[in-house]
């Protein structure tokens with residue numbers, strides 16, 4: 001779906017500012033000229049300018065027009081335009097987030113759920129939202145009664161509570177993919193926990209079976225689509241076999257489908273679809289697809305875990321705020337989420353393709369990279385003996401930002417030679433340059449290393 005006209009105008013002005021074509025403090029194009037340029041009404045341009053004004057990028061001068069603020073774009077330093085290649089920020093693409101639509105839903109929710117705000121609400125979430133979520137999940141091949149759905153304060157809360165909750169299999173050890181996203185790793189640090197390496201299509205199944213057989217595994221934590229940090233997705237066959245093994249050895253699966261909505265292939269199934277009766281616990285986040293600050297997530301639980309989970313949720317924060325829940329319900333119900341997802345699915349897939357092309361074109365021999373199918377996360381492994389920390393410092397000097405994967409490993413699996421790249425905050429046209437700068441820095445460091453030059 002194309003951007004709404006007013007979003008196009010916002011992007012146009014931001015790009016003019018970032019490229020330096022529009023100097024900070026200077027007057028913006030007139031409303032009339034933009035309406036003509038974008039073939040839209042004056043009101044559409046005014047809406048775009050109001051939005052830019054609201055986010056403190058421009059300001060209005062009575063009877064004169066709109067002006068760019070002095071310190072925008074913030075990437076500008078000492079009067080010269082400096083471009084930052086931000087492969088570090090893990091949040092969604094700011095330009096693509098439906099901030100205004102959601103604001104509208106929040107306003108409606110404040111009116112609609114006024115009564116609920118005067119008292120504590122249902123611990124597992126607004127019943128009407130849980131019904132709406134059950135409908136939404138069906139599109140993802142997750143068929144579950146609303147009574148099994150718990151709304152959580154971000155999906156990380158669901159994971160955190162499940163890690164600590166006793167399970168009916170009476171087992172205590174958590175098995176996690178290695179690597180896994182940082183907040184999950186942080187959450188299992190004080191728990192009995194084992195890891196298993198994952199490759200392109202998931203773990204080695206013989207090794208997995210051995211662990212299920214020999215160890216006291218309560219659940220196996222899996223991100224089988226758009227893995228963080230590798231960006232990989234398992235095959236359906238791989239998913240099915242893991243669920244079979246879990247059944248055979250009485251192990252639960254916690255399937256973190258945090259970005260399932262972004263899957264462009266409707267034939268891809270979540271693991272939940274292979275065992276919907278409770279063996280697979282399904283969690284989902286609205287942080288990457290909507291707005292991370294809302295802290296909205298959910299878990300689809302087996303009946304036997306609901307009581308324990310409800311008590312744990314009560315102890316954690318009683319319930320997720322009613323207003324954000326109500327706004328999500330309205331947003332889902334009126335079809336805004338579906339059309340928004342269609343838009344960002346294409347956006348992130350394209351970013352993934354651009355990134356992969358850049359890796360292929362620029363990365364030096366000996367550098368390994370994962371090939372993501374969505375433009376969120378991917379991992380780069382450096383040629384031996386280069387270390388991620390040294391590279392990150394050198395990259396920073398060139399305004400290329402990235403993160404080491406160290407916080408994504410358990411102690412026994414620790415690696416110091418990997419970077420996670422997130423392209424959600426990097427514009428398509430900047431991805432290639434950012435990767436080329438990274439590749440050049442890796443090459444330089446490898447040469448220095450060979451010559452015995454010391455670096456930090």
Ligand SMILES: Cc1ncc(COP(=O)(O)O)c(C=O)c1O
Pocket residue numbers: 090153154155156157181183223227228256258284285286287292295296297
């Ligand atoms: C794979 C994965 N699961 C879960 C989460 C937590 O998301 P939320 O913001 O919904 O708590 C993250 C956050 O980045 C993530 O990467």
